[in-house]
Amino acid sequence: MAKRTLDEFFKPSTTTPKHPKTEPIESNTAIPTPNPNNVPIEDTKPPSQHPSYPILIAQLPSHIEVGLEHTTPATVPNEINNQPHLDLLHFQPYIPRPTANELFKFLRRELPFYRVQYTSRRGDIETQINTPRWTTVFGVDETSTFIQEQDNDPKSLVLVETKTKTPIPKTKYRCTPRPIPACLDILRRQVEAASATANADTKTPGYNFCLVNYYASGEDSIAFHSDDERFLGHEPNIASLSLGGERDFLMKHKPFIPGGIVNRTAGGCGPGTAHAISGLGGTGATRASCTVLDGTSNSNTVSSPRSRPGPTVPLQQIKMRLGSGDMVVMRGATQSNWLHSIPKRKGKAGEGTRGRINITFRRAVVPGGTNNYYHYNVGSGGMYRWDEVPREMVLQDSKQ
Numbered sequence: 001m002a003k004r005t006l007d008e009f010f011k012p013s014t015t016t017p018k019h020p021k022t023e024p025i026e027s028n029t030a031i032p033t034p035n036p037n038n039v040p041i042e043d044t045k046p047p048s049q050h051p052s053y054p055i056l057i058a059q060l061p062s063h064i065e066v067g068l069e070h071t072t073p074a075t076v077p078n079e080i081n082n083q084p085h086l087d088l089l090h091f092q093p094y095i096p097r098p099t100a101n102e103l104f105k106f107l108r109r110e111l112p113f114y115r116v117q118y119t120s121r122r123g124d125i126e127t128q129i130n131t132p133r134w135t136t137v138f139g140v141d142e143t144s145t146f147i148q149e150q151d152n153d154p155k156s157l158v159l160v161e162t163k164t165k166t167p168i169p170k171t172k173y174r175c176t177p178r179p180i181p182a183c184l185d186i187l188r189r190q191v192e193a194a195s196a197t198a199n200a201d202t203k204t205p206g207y208n209f210c211l212v213n214y215y216a217s218g219e220d221s222i223a224f225h226s227d228d229e230r231f232l233g234h235e236p237n238i239a240s241l242s243l244g245g246e247r248d249f250l251m252k253h254k255p256f257i258p259g260g261i262v263n264r265t266a267g268g269c270g271p272g273t274a275h276a277i278s279g280l281g282g283t284g285a286t287r288a289s290c291t292v293l294d295g296t297s298n299s300n301t302v303s304s305p306r307s308r309p310g311p312t313v314p315l316q317q318i319k320m321r322l323g324s325g326d327m328v329v330m331r332g333a334t335q336s337n338w339l340h341s342i343p344k345r346k347g348k349a350g351e352g353t354r355g356r357i358n359i360t361f362r363r364a365v366v367p368g369g370t371n372n373y374y375h376y377n378v379g380s381g382g383m384y385r386w387d388e389v390p391r392e393m394v395l396q397d398s399k400q
Helices: 006-010 064-072 096-109 183-199 367-377
Strands: 078-080 089-093 119-124 125-130 134-139 145-148 158-161 207-215 222-225 238-244 248-254 273-278 286-292 297-302 318-322 327-330 338-341 356-361 385-386 390-396
Touching: 064 096, 064 183, 096 183, 096 207, 096 238, 096 356, 096 385, 134 367, 183 207, 183 248, 183 356, 238 248
Parallel strands: none
Antiparallel strands: 078 089, 089 327, 119 125, 134 207, 145 158, 207 356, 222 338, 238 327, 238 356, 248 318, 248 338, 273 286, 286 297, 385 390
């Protein structure tokens, strides 16, 4: 081996030091990082921007976009329609787990989020509600639309009346609608196509709203509710996509009304009755029957093109474990008759410590839907963004 001179010995080395490989961290444990925003170097496409956005919103990295384009839907959906007024598609998964986990980290990092507070009034009692999760929303109801005034300039998107293409009145909305950014619009189009393909026997209007919920841990939740507001129109189609940590998704039929009267709107039976359904899978009509214990019966016929005659089954609560990339599409009379929730998940280890993002795509038909969604998902408080150093949502400067 050749001998080195003194000058060569003391000359600084030009060899790049090797760094140990690190595994992605899925929990919210605080760790130091040399790249606080963890922005992929391949992001060269211009971000989505609009005067209504509080920040620039990055477009999807190419590896995530390619993954979504070529691998969704990852499975054929399971149709669930074996109970009264229930019509679900369950993709398990819709997006392959690795791509779904990458998408989860990207959206958590790049989207603006809000912790909305609002007042709920029941009679003379007012209650201050602190939303037990972070939320954000994009879109506008079908009476308005965003059009691009200048070609290839996303900043020139303006809101106009859908029918006349004239500017909307300033008083039309209490909150400023935001166009769906490119990173979510790709998902919207794909989910819309998958739902339409699986529901080829009916014409389902496209989605014009995207709601995003971030559950920081198993302590964040959403109570039983149904998305049956009038501003969603008749029998709304709602797609719910899960990313990140696994959570339970619960569904139960709406409760009976007092006095023993059949709640025909909710499809319920009065006290002292047994609720059963004829029809499992296939095609034909479904008959939801409320059989009174004295032997008489009261039946409601419900249109369900995906059901055929079969054995009767009792009305049961539904529990699904939704993992990263899974999707449930709720169709037909589901929202009018069923409630759904994401309960708390206890535990100091495992899935309960992982963050979860839920994205729902839906269609609002009147301005009341736009006002509602922005009021309850953006509100008037501060904006939060994910920070990789403390690994939590951090309140931003009020000027942003």
